[in-house]
Amino acid sequence: MGDHFRVENLSISFGGLKAVDGVSFDVEPNTIFSIIGPNGSGKTTIFNLICGIYHPHSGRIILEGRNIVGLKPDRIARLGIARTFQNIELFGNATVMDNIMLGRHIHMKTGVFSGAFMWWRGSRAAQEEIVHREEVEKIIDFLDLQSVRDQFVSSLPYGKRKLVELGRALALKPKVLLLDEPSAGMNTEEKEDLSIWIKDIREDYKVTILLIEHDMNMIMGISDRVICLNYGRKIAEGLPQEVQKHPEVIEAYLGEEDIFRHA
Amino acid sequence: MDMKRDYYEDVQLFESNVVLFWTVVLLVFLFTLPLYVPSYRFSLFNLVLVHVILAVGLNILVGNTGQISLGHAGFFAIGAYGTTLLMTKLGLPFVLALPLAAFISSAFGFILGLPALRLEGPYLSIATLGFGLTVTHIIGHWDFFGGRTGLQVPPLDLGGGFILKTDVQKYYLILIITIFLVLSARNLLKTRVGRAFVAIRDSDIAAEVIGVNLLIYKTLSFAVSAFYAGIAGGLFGFVLGFFNPEPFNLILSIVFLVMIVVGGLGAIAGSIMGATLITILQYSLLKNIKEVPYVGPFMVDISSRWFTVIGLENLNSIVLGLIMIAIVIFEPLGIYGIWLRIKKYWRTWPF
Missing domain, CATH: 3.40.50.300 (P-loop containing nucleotide triphosphate hydrolases)
Structure with a gap:
């Protein structure tokens, strides 16, 4: 075993x-x-x-x-362990980008205070955003989702939503x-x-x-x-x-x- | 063209130079406002700013996290009483008392967030309603909190004997705090915690499965929201100069909700627009209608013949109610939705 x-x-x-x-x-x-x-x-x-x-x-x-x-x-x-659902459970009123970024949640550290103090490029929160954006862009390229990156999930056709959900699960690594x-x-x-x-x-x-x-x-x-x-x-x-x-x-x-x- | 060359451009404070330009214009206008507007108006403007702070905080909870609170007048009261009592009883300076009171409010927010793990919709609203009523009841019946008579607010000393006396001076202080808190909220919502809030709103089961801890983030949302309400409450005390438990009632909690629904749920700009509109309508719009020829006396006549003795107040409530109904029916995204549509129209104009 x-x-x-x-x-x-x-x-x-x-x-x-x-x-x-x-x-x-x-x-x-x-x-x-x-x-x-x-x-x-x-x-x-x-x-x-x-x-x-x-x-x-x-x-x-x-x-x-x-x-x-x-x-x-x-x-x-x-x-x-990451999963997708039979009846798609996405965050409908968020963009494709945000949905997949949410998959990076467990790998990120920004809290309330560091998040609120994202005032300049060098701030910890901004740096972290940039690093994880790169990861997410790789997934978006992999699944061919570039064209819908900034659209709201609720406006996407069924097949695309399935892919977004897959992308979100992949983002968890x-x-x-x-x-x-x-x-x-x-x-x-x-x-x-x-x-x-x-x-x-x-x-x-x-x-x-x-x-x-x-x-x-x-x-x-x-x-x-x-x-x-x-x-x-x-x-x-x-x-x-x-x-x-x-x-x-x-x-x-x-x-x-x-x-x-x-x- | 508005091409992005860098991931940072998506999260930076000013998305483009156009936004930066208009932000600067708006800030210059706000900071030079006392030059164009008579100073007796600033008591109202201060109230608007205080409500903007509160609405931005409440919208994080309601619009972004999808929870509900009918108890925000309670947090508002904790901020007001906390700040004043920390200054008068413990002798703390204003710069310490205000954030400390907000953190106390935030701690209560955290506690109130705990039942939110189990409760949803109408049940949660009853739990938060109970909280709001309890706070008002306690401060109204306990001499330590000034009881029914209320509290006299100490001078607003920024330290080193630099005392703000007039409404215009207070306006600058409140304006700076408001700008800071609004931008902080915007940053917060653009980053990890803000996204986790949205995840909980849209699907709490999926949020959990991707690793969002519901206990932490639901209570956090209540705590952040209560923090904003606490700061707003602390400043509210200084706007009034003297306050008693009466304004912190259930109606106030509901008016706060009205601000964000009318303004636009889940949008910071919506909170600002909603708070501004509702505050001005409530305190100012119909107050001056008596002086309008024909319409004024006519309305006073109707009001005194058909309604109770308080007169125009009734019409004020009716107009307010009609505006709310109209916005919810015709523009579910609130004033912010109207704004978005105007922006879209002009983007493609004149085609």
Whole structure:
């Protein structure tokens, strides 16, 4: 068992419903690890558990040898886990620039007083702004967001917002990046771009990626390892091709087998 | 053309030479104001400036952080009473008493910020309302705070016997403090803390996930806002010269909110415009209407026939109310929104 990132025996129930039931998996550093499963199988709940929005009733989440269960989301973000949301959670009344700058929050130090005293170029706050602006500009270049840099997020089309959210998560320079259905609402061309970006992110940012996706082409194309969930339990784990052929997986997707044929 | 060549240009104090030019023009105008305006007006101008400070602080909390406060009259009172009592009872000089009182107010802001972690919207407004009422009640019933009779404000001694006596002298002091605090707020909102406030306003779940500590930043926003209210309150005491608990009531808290909503939420320029407009409307506009031929006597007549004996005050409230309604309906961004539209129009003029 690697100590980079692993989940042990994770469980949570809402009322009588066992949303996640004894799920364990182990993620190697710098790999793309995909979680698939029918709707309501507990994929997003696992992400919410990992980043501290929910607390599991039992189980452990280990990041670099440390159990992060019970920590608050902001603490977990500082330890190196960043995520995107299925239903985009951006800061709508702020510009793209400010949204991605907010991703740098944990790496910056300016407080109330040093911020308020940003009177000249040499002031600490101004220096810090400049340094982190450079980081953010790199991300904006990488994701091709130059043209919308100063626009308000609420005025952007859906696909662009997804990218801004990805950019914000990247700005945290995380060790583990959780992507919750990044391709939802994108057309085929955008999905292809996204696949390339995700691979590039893994290379350039040396980050481990956990991916929830419904697009099987994408899963099969970029994943190093896949697990499949059904009713909160893990029913298969392995290489993409292995999971694809697993009888229980096919059964879980009964009537949806066709989705694999195109892969 | 307005090309940027450097990241610093995005955060620097004056975004371009045009902004710098107009800022200098405005400052020169403000500093030479006593040359063109009779000095009896300056008591009103001082009040405007005090309200500008408060509105800028309140807008950080309401407009930028998305919290609500119906208790800002409480912080205002803490500033006023704090400054005066620190000077009279402890003998502290003004230059120490004012910031100290503001920090006391800020500490109360921090405490009031704690329930904001759990409460939202109407519930938070009730909690802050309770705070405001409690402060007014305590200062009204405790002899230490002067009780119902109120407090006499000591001479405004800047140190070394340099005493500001007239309204115009006080105007310069308050103006300098206002400019400093407005620019500080602008800097604060352009940097890390200001962005964290906006993050909390727009999506507190996402704010947490990117590492913004809600406990720290929500309470911080209350504390900063209360600090501004504290400074404003301290100066308010000197504008009045004598004060009792009566003005620090719930209506005042609401009028403060009106200033920032009418001016424009989340915009410093909006706070300034809103505070200026509402203060002038409230204290000055209809006060002189009696002297206007025909309209004046007509309004006095209506007012005394249909309303209570306080007369024109009623019409004042009605006009104020109508302006608020009109602005919220036609320009949700407030006066600042109107300003933005004018600016946009002129940018492309004459095309």
